[in-house]
Amino acid sequence: MNIPTFDDVLAAHKRIKPYIHRTPLLSSSYLDQLSGAEILFKCENLQKVGAFKARGAVNAVFGLSDAEAGSGVATHSSGNHAGALSYAAMRRGIEATVVMPHNAPTAKKAAVQSYGGRIIECEPTQAAREATLAQVVAESGADAVHPYDDARVIAGQATCMLELHEDAGKLDAVVAPIGGGGLISGTCLSLSQLSPETRIYAAEPANADDAYQSFNKGEIVEKDAQQSVADGLKTNLKPRTWHFVSSYVTDILLASESEILDAMYLTWERMKIIIEPSSAVPLAVILKNRELFRGQRIGVIITGGNVDLKNCPGCKS
Amino acid sequence: MNIPTFDDVLAAHKRIKPYIHRTPLLSSSYLDQLSGAEILFKCENLQKVGAFKARGAVNAVFGLSDAEAGSGVATHSSGNHAGALSYAAMRRGIEATVVMPHNAPTAKKAAVQSYGGRIIECEPTQAAREATLAQVVAESGADAVHPYDDARVIAGQATCMLELHEDAGKLDAVVAPIGGGGLISGTCLSLSQLSPETRIYAAEPANADDAYQSFNKGEIVEKDAQQSVADGLKTNLKPRTWHFVSSYVTDILLASESEILDAMYLTWERMKIIIEPSSAVPLAVILKNRELFRGQRIGVIITGGNVDLKNCPGCKS
Secondary structure (H helix, E strand, O other): OOOOOHHHHHHHHHHHHHHOOOOOEEOOHHHHHHHOOEEEEEEHHHOHHHEOHHHHHHHHHHOOOHHHHOOOEEEEOOOHHHHHHHHHHHHHOOOEEEEEEOOOOHHHHHHHHHOOOEEEEEOOOHHHHHHHHHHHHHHHOOEEOOOOOOHHHHHHHHHHHHHHHHHHOOOOEEEEEOOOOHHHHHHHHHHHHHOOOOEEEEEEEHHHOHHHHHHHHOOOOOOOOOOOOOHHHOOOOOHHHHHHHHHHOOEEEEEOHHHHHHHHHHHHHHHOEOOOHHHHHHHHHHHHOHHHHOOOEEEEEEOEOOOOHHHOOOOOO | OOOOOHHHHHHHHHHHHHHOOOOOEEOOHHHHHHHOOEEEEEEHHHOHHHEOHHHHHHHHHHOOOHHHHOOOEEEEOOOHHHHHHHHHHHHHOOOEEEEEEOOOOHHHHHHHHHOOOEEEEEOOOHHHHHHHHHHHHHHHOOEEOOOOOOHHHHHHHHHHHHHHHHHHOOOOEEEEEOOOOHHHHHHHHHHHHHOOOOEEEEEEEHHHOHHHHHHHHOOOOOOOOOOOOOHHHOOOOOHHHHHHHHHHOOEEEEEOHHHHHHHHHHHHHHHOEOOOHHHHHHHHHHHHOHHHHOOOEEEEEEOEOOOOHHHOOOOOO
16 A cells, blocks of 8 residues: 655645645634634635645646556546546646546536546445446546545645645644545645644544544444535545544544534635535534634634535525 | 825835735636636735725724824724724724614624624715714714725725735736725825836726716716615715826726626636625626736736625525
8 A cells, every 4th residue: 555755745746836826824813713713724715626636636647657647537536536637637638537426516517527527427325436437447548546545646635734834834733624534644644744743633524424433443434325515525534544544633523514504604704715515614623622722723724615606505595 | 185195005004014914816717718818816805804994994093193093983884994994993992983874784784893883874875974974073073084085094995906016016907896986096096106007997887887977077976876786886986086086097897787796606606705796896897898908917906705695685596
């Protein structure tokens, strides 16, 4: 099993620079007051393709040799990685094929198409995604870029924490959402090198708590067809991400569906940024566990901003 | 008539720094492609109080002597200046009284209250606002800080263009919304010093086109009780802002109500930031007048992000 190193992160940061935004850190005195903490939000909703996933996908695609790139790339993804891989392939001028569950949000399907990616739909289960992707790879010879179980992707996602550390300085804790664990793994990878004393919390929907159960049981627990408004967080850990989660994560904190939506609208209203439900889970768990964070400097990774505004989950109006 | 100078702008920038955010410039390759121009958005929706108005209000309040400040400040405003003046007064520890039309958006009334400002409601006409404010000033001895017809306020708003120029470098044109003309006057003041060859376009709702009519007639045209979704842009020019508009503005461009809302939702969807309708008028006029901007570097000032999300104007859902 290929585990990425911090040198891979530094190489990724250099490689992807021309194709990604250096996203800003934002803060809100209102949310600081509400939480009792100082929260620095790393705004990957303002990233290319509207999500941090651009980092890992670009790192994988631009790390291919010309010969490898010739057969294109392929993946399965519930959404943002699909758009990100299509974007990366477009920038390199190669083909991308993406396997998506048929119930993936319209905005995320449209993103893939806008970057020239080819969509193949499947049932919304982990098994169906993986089988369909295997078939695509067998037929096309494409390089499979897994949304998170891929050393190149983890090294790419780790660059987000690298920038957060550079811009924010010393942090007492970092809170990031957990689905398959790619972002958290990258966060662990960078922080274990840059600031090993910073605590790392993963934030997960209670409705899709496979990582929470894994963490408490001490081994990967798989749960299929999980449902949550946080549509990016329904996937399961893999041994490569479990390696980081089990070694470096301080705790996994859960939030209910309504807590996630409340935190999402609070962010829209007070910070004036559009974040998707998955990105609201960290703020939801911070507001739910104030005693854990009171008086501290907290980094939060806002993972993405891709929402169907015409049909957004639980919209209040 | 006291016309602010560029030295006043530099003094304002130094004075207000501890109380405002240095807001980021954002761009969108999608909107660049759509418009055929390179657009750099100065995001004052991410400013303190959610609007550029924090700049002028803080400059006015912190420029007062202790003796002057003792009687507090007062103003009339359809919204963001009211919140901004309350914020500035709170930071200085003095009282703020704001006269607001009774139909001002709930979010903007709530903002005033959250900063400890006192609201006095009036009819939604220019005359009623001014008469009510005069009464407040007579009774309290408060320093009246007009939302735009005030040299201190114009110098404060001018700091926005100062930062945009520092961060963006050379621009072919700048487009900003026009209501009473405070922001445009500040923009003219800074650009006439920093980059006199940059063209300045004011963007106005066709439903509230008093500045457009003034510009074409060559003298101030007053229109009362104008109605537009761009609720911040319904006010009329004054001689002090007309001085700048008539001397430095290249043209005033109009957008319809639906063009404004389309541009607002496009910004929400593609840039992942919440902007209020008034802030969408520049993008609306750029998309409507592509030939005027094609191939050029354009600065756009996103003026604010205060929207009632539960009851937003023309919401699609």
